[in-house]
Amino acid sequence: MYVNSRKQNHTKEYGDFQTPSVLAEEVIKNLKGKGISPSSILEPTCGTGAFILVAAENFPDVKKIYGFDINKKYLAILRKNIVKLKKRQMVTLENTDFFQKNWKEFLSQLAKPILIIGNLPWITSSTQGLINGKNLPKKSNIHGFKGLDSLTGKSNFDISEWMILQLLGAMNESTGTLAMLCKVSVARKIFEYIHTHDLPVSSYTIHRIDALTHFEASIDACLLTCIITKGYTTKEAHFFPSLNAPKPSSTLGIIDKLIINDMSTFRETQFLHGKFSVSWRSGVKHDAAQIMILKKDEDSFINGLNKRVIVEDTYLYPHLKSTDLVHNRVDGTHRWLIVPQKSVGEDTKQIRKIAPKTWDYLYRNRALLDNRKSSIYKGKPSFSVFGVGHYTFTNWKIGISGLHKHLNFVFIGPIQNKPVVLDDTSYLLPMESKEEALFFYSLLTHPIASKFLNSIIYWNAKRPISQKILRQLNIPKITQKISLKYILETVESLNIGFDEQKLEGLYQKYT
Numbered sequence: 001m002y003v004n005s006r007k008q009n010h011t012k013e014y015g016d017f018q019t020p021s022v023l024a025e026e027v028i029k030n031l032k033g034k035g036i037s038p039s040s041i042l043e044p045t046c047g048t049g050a051f052i053l054v055a056a057e058n059f060p061d062v063k064k065i066y067g068f069d070i071n072k073k074y075l076a077i078l079r080k081n082i083v084k085l086k087k088r089q090m091v092t093l094e095n096t097d098f099f100q101k102n103w104k105e106f107l108s109q110l111a112k113p114i115l116i117i118g119n120l121p122w123i124t125s126s127t128q129g130l131i132n133g134k135n136l137p138k139k140s141n142i143h144g145f146k147g148l149d150s151l152t153g154k155s156n157f158d159i160s161e162w163m164i165l166q167l168l169g170a171m172n173e174s175t176g177t178l179a180m181l182c183k184v185s186v187a188r189k190i191f192e193y194i195h196t197h198d199l200p201v202s203s204y205t206i207h208r209i210d211a212l213t214h215f216e217a218s219i220d221a222c223l224l225t226c227i228i229t230k231g232y233t234t235k236e237a238h239f240f241p242s243l244n245a246p247k248p249s250s251t252l253g254i255i256d257k258l259i260i261n262d263m264s265t266f267r268e269t270q271f272l273h274g275k276f277s278v279s280w281r282s283g284v285k286h287d288a289a290q291i292m293i294l295k296k297d298e299d300s301f302i303n304g305l306n307k308r309v310i311v312e313d314t315y316l317y318p319h320l321k322s323t324d325l326v327h328n329r330v331d332g333t334h335r336w337l338i339v340p341q342k343s344v345g346e347d348t349k350q351i352r353k354i355a356p357k358t359w360d361y362l363y364r365n366r367a368l369l370d371n372r373k374s375s376i377y378k379g380k381p382s383f384s385v386f387g388v389g390h391y392t393f394t395n396w397k398i399g400i401s402g403l404h405k406h407l408n409f410v411f412i413g414p415i416q417n418k419p420v421v422l423d424d425t426s427y428l429l430p431m432e433s434k435e436e437a438l439f440f441y442s443l444l445t446h447p448i449a450s451k452f453l454n455s456i457i458y459w460n461a462k463r464p465i466s467q468k469i470l471r472q473l474n475i476p477k478i479t480q481k482i483s484l485k486y487i488l489e490t491v492e493s494l495n496i497g498f499d500e501q502k503l504e505g506l507y508q509k510y511t
């Protein structure tokens with residue numbers, strides 16, 4: 001058992017998924033189809049060398065092939081297999097740690113054009129942290145790499161992303177191609193980086209691969225290919241559904257620092273792009289579900305520790321989660337959230353006077369609340385929460401889940417005369433009145449809104465819908481495409497009483 005888990009951790013730490021030769025062959029065929037014919041090849045983490053073996057037999061102009069890996073055993077296996085190659089003298093293998101190598105200096109000595117090919121370790125920095133792994137770039141390097149923090153998020157990043165950026169940076173003065181298997185999410189971030197830093201990449205393609213078949217891993221993976229030509233940066237990335245697909249299924253672009261997933265659909269609906277004066281907000285973040293969420297049990301409440309709780313009504317609000325929103329369960333709830341603040345950082349001492357039982361309950365459970373891991377709670381008043389403001393307490397809202405792969409906007413009204421609060425995996429648009437909420441609900445559920453948002457959303461992302469994406473849609477502009485009749489019919493289908501004149505007034509105001 002111990003040996004097994006040690007082996008598993010070793011595999012994890014080194015992100016070790018050896019490429020099967022059948023996939024290496026498909027990749028090389030794809031590159032040859034793109035007209036790539038290198039003089040030098042580098043496989044920076046070659047493992048048992050599927051790419052080296054296939055490339056050596058398939059690129060007639062290649063003079064030198066270099067393979068590096070941290071694992072000596074893999075290099076020994078590869079050495080045995082290289083003996084069978086006709087052009088074995090051109091292959092040089094070296095036991096090297098990627099993080100120790102001066103790639104710029106190394107690449108500058110190679111005959112051009114260069115092909116950097118391979119499949120880098122599949123591991124994130126946070127998983128390295130969890131398994132106590134050391135296979136990471138030095139901290140100073142991460143921060144020294146221009147713009148990387150903003151690209152990867154400070155706390156977590158894919159090691160392969162960091163490595164690809166290093167290699168691209170080192171290639172800056174050379175011509176050639178970088179072709180790597182990686183996560184689609186990594187390929188998207190690299191595209192964004194190339195775009196914002198004007199790296200000399202003249203063609204950028206992403207071909208999805210079937211990682212389940214080739215690596216027995218359910219990862220959204222691809223072959224990323226960058227053709228490096230001095231003085232030109234492409235503004236588009238072509239996305240192909242497979243390695244042998246003849247045509248791209250979509251073209252990615254970047255508009256206002258945001259990756260657009262499908263530029264042609266985006267252009268068709270571009271008139272909707274812009275800022276709306278009402279901002280999308282996220283739900284309440286508290287990181288203490290056991291204490292803050294209470295379930296109604298007849299006349300009393302039970303907390304997540306299965307304890308009966310007696311608190312005043314003052315700070316309690318009906319609570320909906322993103323799963324409720326995606327399933328349209330918005331008319332009632334048995335879950336109530338204690339929201340101790342009306343705005344971020346508000347003093348909580350007043351609770352003692354206003355609602356002594358609530359204070360007593362929170363105070364008794366302060367150890368759990370004080371020990372919340374996230375640093376955002378440090379130095380804030382006791383029992384603090386985030387994602388609170390005027391918008392949290394409006395009676396009328398439009399909500400959507402950020403987690404689910406479904407664009408389902410819901411109309412949310414008060415429950416038991418109290419405004420509904422959402423969890424922090426949901427987003428909301430705060431509305432001033434019932435009619436305003438109904439009006440914007442009918443616009444947001446129109447197919448043109450879905451078309452626009454679908455052109456931006458990357459549905460395979462962990463959290464596909466974000467505040468940043470929702471804020472791209474200038475909702476009132478949708479009225480250019482729809483009639484008042486459509487709005488009235490949509491609202492009527494909800495079977496909620498409303499003031500027709502007020503809706504007409506809103507239509508006039510926003511058209």
Ligand SMILES: C[S@@+](CC[C@H](N)C(=O)[O-])C[C@H]1O[C@@H](n2cnc3c(N)ncnc32)[C@H](O)[C@@H]1O
Nearest residue numbers: 014017018019045046047069070071097098119
């Ligand atoms: C995903 S596997 C791919 C291997 C090979 N490129 C292929 O396509 O089959 C990643 C490889 O990276 C190697 N590796 C991990 N960390 C490394 C490091 N710091 N320096 C060099 N090689 C490393 C592992 O030993 C492993 O062979």
